[in-house]
Amino acid sequence: MGNGGNGRSVTSRALDLLGAFDVEHPTLTLSELAARCDMPMATAHRLVGELEAWRALERNADNRYQVGLRLWEIGLLSPVPRRLREIALPFMQDLYERSKENIHFAVRKGHDALYIAKLTGHKAVPITSREGARLPMHPTGVGKALLAFASEEFIETYCARPLARCTRHTIVEPGRLRRELALTRARGYALTNEEMTPGSCSVAVPVFDADGRVEAALGVVVHSARANLTRYVTDLESEAAKIAQAMNEHRADPYPGFVHDLPDEV
Amino acid sequence: MGNGGNGRSVTSRALDLLGAFDVEHPTLTLSELAARCDMPMATAHRLVGELEAWRALERNADNRYQVGLRLWEIGLLSPVPRRLREIALPFMQDLYERSKENIHFAVRKGHDALYIAKLTGHKAVPITSREGARLPMHPTGVGKALLAFASEEFIETYCARPLARCTRHTIVEPGRLRRELALTRARGYALTNEEMTPGSCSVAVPVFDADGRVEAALGVVVHSARANLTRYVTDLESEAAKIAQAMNEHRADPYPGFVHDLPDEV
CATH class of the missing domain: 3.30.450.40 (GAF domain)
Structure with a gap:
């Protein structure tokens, strides 16, 4: 499936999508995520789908992505x-x-x-x-x-x-x-x-x-x-x-x- | 690099490593992580290394892995x-x-x-x-x-x-x-x-x-x-x-x- 155009690993790219959220950007669209991670839309689409399936991300009523409750639970284990x-x-x-x-x-x-x-x-x-x-x-x-x-x-x-x-x-x-x-x-x-x-x-x-x-x-x-x-x-x-x-x-x-x-x- | 023996994607396997931690298991060794995720040691080693490099995981003084401060910060954005x-x-x-x-x-x-x-x-x-x-x-x-x-x-x-x-x-x-x-x-x-x-x-x-x-x-x-x-x-x-x-x-x-x-x- 390739690396979507550069040498970053799949794992680090998936993590970068999580890291794209911050206090000023608690919700992001797919294209905002792709842009913030400097990632082709097709790659972002595939990885965001996996993150959503695992419930690391969830989609709100406006179809924007946000950090999921499951990641909140895991983060609090730190x-x-x-x-x-x-x-x-x-x-x-x-x-x-x-x-x-x-x-x-x-x-x-x-x-x-x-x-x-x-x-x-x-x-x-x-x-x-x-x-x-x-x-x-x-x-x-x-x-x-x-x-x-x-x-x-x-x-x-x-x-x-x-x-x-x-x-x-x-x-x-x-x-x-x-x-x-x-x-x-x-x-x-x-x-x-x-x-x-x-x-x-x-x-x-x-x-x-x-x-x-x-x-x-x-x-x-x-x-x-x-x-x-x-x-x-x-x-x-x-x-x-x-x-x-x-x-x-x-x-x-x-x-x-x-x-x-x-x-x-x- | 293959899927380490089954059809799960790299992303879902990396996420499964994060999901291996829970209240009863706030710290895990590499072999405990591999066992809990039903993953070959070599795969676990590679993915844990990437999670640690991104600071989703961190290692404590006993060389055990734990959820990193960076994931705590991201989780709280939920x-x-x-x-x-x-x-x-x-x-x-x-x-x-x-x-x-x-x-x-x-x-x-x-x-x-x-x-x-x-x-x-x-x-x-x-x-x-x-x-x-x-x-x-x-x-x-x-x-x-x-x-x-x-x-x-x-x-x-x-x-x-x-x-x-x-x-x-x-x-x-x-x-x-x-x-x-x-x-x-x-x-x-x-x-x-x-x-x-x-x-x-x-x-x-x-x-x-x-x-x-x-x-x-x-x-x-x-x-x-x-x-x-x-x-x-x-x-x-x-x-x-x-x-x-x-x-x-x-x-x-x-x-x-x-x-x-x-x-x-x-």
């Missing part, structure tokens, strides 16, 4: 995020109870903050963060906390890349971002003020491993109008310390499953 | 469970706040209860339920609520199958289960008493769609020793009604994404 969630969520629940605001737990993945867990409720300000999604580090609370406590080398690399502007308050000047990160480090917590989304601001603290390396970040996002962010710092620091301790205790487990064990690709 | 979670979680959060106990939201999938969302905390009794996992319907609160309000035909089919015994309290006699389901229907809520796990009991209510069909179930699991289950019923019914209303309002959305739109395979 031990790394599962373990992190099991550890962090009860402490996040305590934070939620006292604040009634959005609570985030994130790790660094490449140059992004990857949201591992989120708690929210009816009284929290609506925000776009989602479990399993990535956001840039410089405009988000948890991202800024992860970035500020990363190695000097990583910070330099990050600041040398183009800095996406999410709102008119996003810090996009490398020099200003470096100063902001130095301030964050000195202070021990990160603050954002409408840098990711107009109307919301956040505070976040790092979660350190036993060697003092930043492993995760814990943050709260509130409506700008009711923002007295520093009042959350003590509570965040206290829960972050408990999460750090629990992560350290679980480190002897058969699954390594922690952040610097992850491949560090972008 | 619109059906995502929408259900977005709707149910804020109401579940309210229930959690008042009870401090395990809160479950599940749908029927084949003959199982599929756990779509779970909230828990430090004070809740530790239980084995997990988001994305399936449990049998007859011994679980949410499962019994889903089963009791299913069609007569479905109930008959379910009761005619072997009923797994999870504890010595599990109802495994078809006649007794039918009477229990009739009682549940008449009463409007399901109760379990150490039928799934020794030491825990539960109460759950159905979530109906606009046509009166059971679409999901909402339940609370508590320690047997502190069980006055009926005190949760009013609160569960009230939140279930709000979830039902929110689900109904979202039904006009571009994604169908609700329970009876799902393929009904086992």
Whole structure:
């Protein structure tokens, strides 16, 4: 049947079709899938049919493809995020109870903050963060906390890349971002003020491993109008310390499953 | 390269390797993978290598394969469970706040209860339920609520199958289960008493769609020793009604994404 015009294997091409979906593209037509994967329509048609038959993909009422429930079930078996969630969520629940605001737990993945867990409720300000999604580090609370406590080398690399502007308050000047990160480090917590989304601001603290390396970040996002962010710092620091301790205790487990064990690709 | 001895396509074989993982088998060796997929070692080795290169699979410190973080990210893009979670979680959060106990939201999938969302905390009794996992319907609160309000035909089919015994309290006699389901229907809520796990009991209510069909179930699991289950019923019914209303309002959305739109395979 050939490789559809280039040297990629059938398996990697089928996987590329799955990888074509992202937060901005949760549903795709067959021709959008073919285009995003740089694949002839005939190849895409055949492989998408197989993915649909296996229920890795499903078709919605508009005849657009989307990630199937079966892949959701399989994805949730991934031990790394599962373990992190099991550890962090009860402490996040305590934070939620006292604040009634959005609570985030994130790790660094490449140059992004990857949201591992989120708690929210009816009284929290609506925000776009989602479990399993990535956001840039410089405009988000948890991202800024992860970035500020990363190695000097990583910070330099990050600041040398183009800095996406999410709102008119996003810090996009490398020099200003470096100063902001130095301030964050000195202070021990990160603050954002409408840098990711107009109307919301956040505070976040790092979660350190036993060697003092930043492993995760814990943050709260509130409506700008009711923002007295520093009042959350003590509570965040206290829960972050408990999460750090629990992560350290679980480190002897058969699954390594922690952040610097992850491949560090972008 | 051939099909490794039978007519399955390369894509379906690669997907079968992903499907070999489940809650009881979160990590597998290469030979376990080959055996579970009835695949020659050479084929398994080649395909697992491709899955690992794409990071659908990753290897842990013990050299065992597990579902990779990348597949977790892609799985969470699945619109059906995502929408259900977005709707149910804020109401579940309210229930959690008042009870401090395990809160479950599940749908029927084949003959199982599929756990779509779970909230828990430090004070809740530790239980084995997990988001994305399936449990049998007859011994679980949410499962019994889903089963009791299913069609007569479905109930008959379910009761005619072997009923797994999870504890010595599990109802495994078809006649007794039918009477229990009739009682549940008449009463409007399901109760379990150490039928799934020794030491825990539960109460759950159905979530109906606009046509009166059971679409999901909402339940609370508590320690047997502190069980006055009926005190949760009013609160569960009230939140279930709000979830039902929110689900109904979202039904006009571009994604169908609700329970009876799902393929009904086992």
